[in-house]
Each structure stands twice: as C-alpha cells, then as structure tokens.
Amino acid sequence: MTRVTTTIPFSKIKFIDKIQRLSDLTERLTQKLREIRIDLNHREPHRMADGKAQSIYELITDADTAKIRRRAMRYLERLHASTGTQHLPERDAALLTPLRGGLPVARIVTEHEADEIAAALHAEMPWMAPATEVVWHGLRASARRGLPGLRFDPLVLVGSPGIGKSFWARRLAHHLEVPTTSIDATGEPAAFSLVGAQRGWGSATPGKLMQTALRERHAGPIVIIDEVEKSGNVQSTQGSRHTLTDAVLPLLERMTAETWECPYYQIRVDMSWANWVMTANSRWGLPAPLVSRCIVLDLPDLTGSQLQMFVEAQGKRRGLPRVAIDATSDAVQRATAAGRTPSLRTVSRMLDRVELLAQRHVLQ
Template sequence: MTRATTTIPFSTIKFIDKIPRLSDLAERLTQKLREIRMELNQSEPDRMSAGGAQSRYDLITDVDTIRIKRRAMRYLERLHNSTGTQHLPQRDQALLTPLRGGLPVARIVTEHEADEIAAALHAEMPWMAPATEAVWHGLRASARNGLPGLRFDPLLLVGSPGIGKSFWARRLAHHLEVPTTSIDATGEPAAFSLVGAQRGWGSAAPGKLMLTALRERHAGPIVIIDEVEKSGNVQSTEGSRHTLTDALLPLLERMTAETWECPYYQIRADMSWANWVMTANSRWGLPAPLLSRCIVLDMPDLTGSQLQVFVEEQGAKRSLPRPAIDATLEAIQRRMAAAGHTPSLRTVSRMLDRVVFMAQRPVLQ
C-alpha cells in the first residue's frame, strides 16, 4: 500500500517567482508618477493656461528621479529580506527550490495500520522485539492523536555487532515508506556529517539531514547513526569544539527541532518529524544528556534458531530455491561448529547475497 502523507510548511523561507530589477522598478514608478501629474494638469485647466502646456517629460524633475530610485531600492531591499534567503548566493537559493510549497511526511491513519507494520517487522526479525514494540506504541499514538505525521521516541539500540540493529532500522523505513539517511559515527566527523558546517569552515557544506530533505523531498526520514558511542570531537583552528551530542540534542527534542536552523544555509526548518535510531555496541562512553533523551534498549545476541528463521524468510523473499536455502543453513551450521559462536547477521546477509549471485549466474553450455 502507499502510505498516506501530509504536507507541512517545512521552512519559513518565501519563494518569489520574479523579483524586478532596480531599473525596471524605477521606470514603472516614474511612469506612474507621470500619469498622475498629467491627470492633475488635465483636471486643472486654469493651472495649465497660467503655466503653459508642459511636456510629458517635464513633469518629472531631477529631484523626483532621485526620490523614485531611493524608494525602489528600499522596496527591493524589503522584498529580498522577506524571502529569508537574501544572504545566500543564487546557486544555493536555487538548490532550496524543492522546499517550495512545503514537504510531505508519512502519516499513520489508524491504529490497525500501526499493528500491521509492527507485525510485518516482527515476523522478519523477532529477536528485535523490544525495538519493534517501542516503535509500535509510537505509531499507535500517532494514529490515535491524529498527528499529521508519524512519530516514535528516539531509540538507542545497544548490543553486540552484527545482530542487525541497522538492518532493522532500514527495514522499519521500508515498511513505513520513508527515506533513510545513515551516518557512521566512527568513520566521519559525525557532527558535521549530520547537520553540516557553516561557511567559514574549510569543509563548509550542508549536512545529510538537510540534503535528505532536499533530495527525497520528504520531511520525515529515519536517521540511522551507527556506533554513536565512538563519535569523536571536531575542533576548529580557533579552539571551539563540536560534538555529535551537541548537534543531536536540539534535534531530539521535538519543540526545538521545529525551529532548527541549518548551519550551512542558515534557514530554519521543521525537523521535528525526523525519527531517530542510534546504535551502540555498549553503553560505555555514551553521554548522560543523550541517554536521557532516548529509549535505551539492550538487545540480545542472535541465536542459531533465530538465524535460521532469518535465512528462511530472506531466502523466500529472494526467490531462492529450496536446495539453495538448505545449503546456506548447512554452511551456517559448519561455521558455528568451527568458530564456537553464532555468525553475525552481516555475515549471513553476505552469504545470501553470494547465493543469489550464484543462483542467477548463467551456465556456460
């Protein structure tokens, strides 16, 4: 099914189709003043006979011209200021045109719809039940309260690597029919990658949060931040520090997220409909302010039976023949016996990708 949506006024910026040039505006004002004075002269014949006929060009003096230009400049200045993008070069103003008219957010219409989404997600990854349940309650509340979009509390999933935390978040986005954006907190300056860097930094650019809204034309993505506990600090040459937590805190609070300001474009945007799924391998290193704004869930390790359910489910979705699924399960059992532990979901997913490739590869005659 196609998810219902609501269009929200995502940004306060104003789009004006055509802003006149100063010379054109001054000419229009001059012509209007000339017409007014000609009408006055025609309506006062005594004045015309006393002063003689005036040329239409003599009706506008040099003083009038100066005043008209000054008034036109003030009008254009106010017009530019009203757009909210007067500080941006034309190229950046053009890049913001997808925001014209607002952006859609996905909406949950009924609580039954929320039940169906949670059931489908749970069937795929039953070991992620605590996370699925937290989202389920949020979706039901969104429908019950008649919200224009869907919301659930920010999630912080703590568990061993490879149990499918990020995969679960992407599957959630699939079922909700919303875009995603992902950030690896260990492999990039996470704070700048998320929200962007203001002009003046050598790496000045918009962040993935704003870029996703512009690219996908959607105001309610799921933002996935992997290994959030390992994010480092970014320090400017002037000594100021920028941390991922500092960037996240105003976005995790709905009230402040409604008026969030993009550091790069320096415009306000309603990011309150973005939903957050963060992952960590342990609670060690997680700052208290971040923990206080999230539902923190300790996720269990995968068991062999759960991996088998996953392989069966994914094999059926990928239209793998039964012998291929059985061979994959057998290979997993051999790995478990040799290594003494359950392989990660990441490893099993790569095995399934390989099986799909082998099954679809043409056979030479």
C-alpha cells in the same frame, strides 16, 4: 501499499517567481507618476511658462527621480528580506526550491496499520522484539492522537557487532515507506556530517539531514547513527569544540526541533518529524545527556536458530530457489555447530552471493 502522507509547512521561507530589477521598477514607477501628472494637467491645465507648453518629460524633476529610486530600492530590499533567503548566494537559494509548498511526512492512519507494520518487522527479525515493540507503541500512539505524521521515541540499540541493529532500522524505514540517512560516528566528523557546517569553515556544506530532506522531498526520514558511543569531537582553529551530542540534542527535543536552524543555509525548518535510531556496541561511552533523552535497549547476541530463521525469511523475500535457501541454512548450521556463529552481516553477504549466483545465466 502506499503510505498516507501529510504535507507540512517545513520552512517559512517564501518563493517569489520573479523579482523585478531596480532599473525596470524605477522606470515603471516613473511612468506611473508621469501618467498621474498628465491626467491632472488635463483636468487642471497648468500655466504655460514663456508661452510654451510644458513637455511631458519635464513633468518629472530630478528630485522626483531620486525619490523614486530610493523608494524602489527600499521596496526591493524588503521584498528580498521577506523571502528569508536574502543572505544566500543565488545558487544556494535555488537549491531550496524543493521546499516550495512544504514537504510530506508519512502518516499512520489506524492502530491496525501500526499492528501490521510491527508484525511484518517482527516476522523478519524476531530477536529485535524490544526495539520493534517501542516503535509499535509509538506508531499506535501517532494513529490514536491523529498526528499528521508518525513518531516514536529515539532509540539507542546496544549490542554486539553484527546482530542487525542498522539492518533493522533500514527494514523499519522500508515498512514505513520513509527515506533514511546514515552517519558513521567513528569514520567522519559526525557532527558536521549530520547537521552541516556554517559558512566560514573551509569545508562548509549542508549536513546529511538537510540534504536528505531536499533530495528525497520528505520531512520525516529515519536517521541512523552507528557506533554513537565512539563519536569524537571537532575543534576549530579558534578553539571551539563541536560534538555529535551537541548537534543531536536539539533535534531529539520535539519543541526545539520544530524551529531548528540549519547551520549552512541559516534558515529555520521543522525537523520534529525525523525519527532517530542510534546503535552502540556497549553502554560504556554513551553520553549521559543522550541517554536521558532516548530509550536505551540492550540486545542479546544472535543464536544459530535465529540466523536460520533470518535466512528462511530473507530467502523467500528475495525469491531464492529452495535449494539455495537450504544450502545457506546448512552452512549457517555447520558454522554454529563448530562454535563460529556468523554475524548477521556475514549471513547477509552469503545471501547476496547466493542471489547473484541464482540469477547468473549458465552457458549451454
């Protein structure tokens, strides 16, 4: 099914299709003043000087021209200022065009719809039941309150590598029909990667959060931050520190997220409909301010039977032949019996390989 959406006023910037050039505006105002004075002269004929009629071009004095130019400049300055993008280069202002008219957010209309989403997700990954339950309650509350979009509490999923924490988040986004953006807290300057860098930094660029909104034309993505407990910080040449926690906290609070300012574009946007799923391998290292704003869930390791259930569900979803599903399940069972229970990541790669082989043509 196609999810119902609501368009929200994502930003207060204005789009003006065409702003006149200063020369065109001054000419227009000059012509208008000339017409007014000609009309007045027709109704009240002016006195001739030295027996000569005054030329229409003499109706506008140098003082008039200077005054017209000053007023035209003030008008254009205020017009540019009203857009909210007057500080941006023309190229960057053009990149904000997708925000014209607002952006959609996915909406949960009924509590039954929330039940169906949770049931489908639980059927795929039943060992992630604690996380699915939190989302389920958030979706039901969104429907019950008639919210224009969907919300659930920010999550930190704590568990061993390879149990499917990030995979679960992507499958959740699939069922909700919303885009995702992912940040690896250990492999990049995570704070800048998420929210962007201000102009003046050598690598100034918009962050993935804003890029996703512009690229997908959607104001309610799921943001996935992997290994959040290992995030470091970036220090500028002036000595200021920029941590991932400092970047995330204003976005986790709904009130501050509604008027969040993009560091790169320096415009305020409504990021309050973004939903957050963070993963960690242990609670050690999790910043206290982050923990206080999220629901932290400790997830158990996967068992062999749970992995076999995953193979069965994913095999059917991918349309794999029964023989391929059984062969993969047997391989998982043998590895588990030998004390080498594979991770969900390994099993997913096995399914990818099996799917590729199943689609390969055989030479006759």
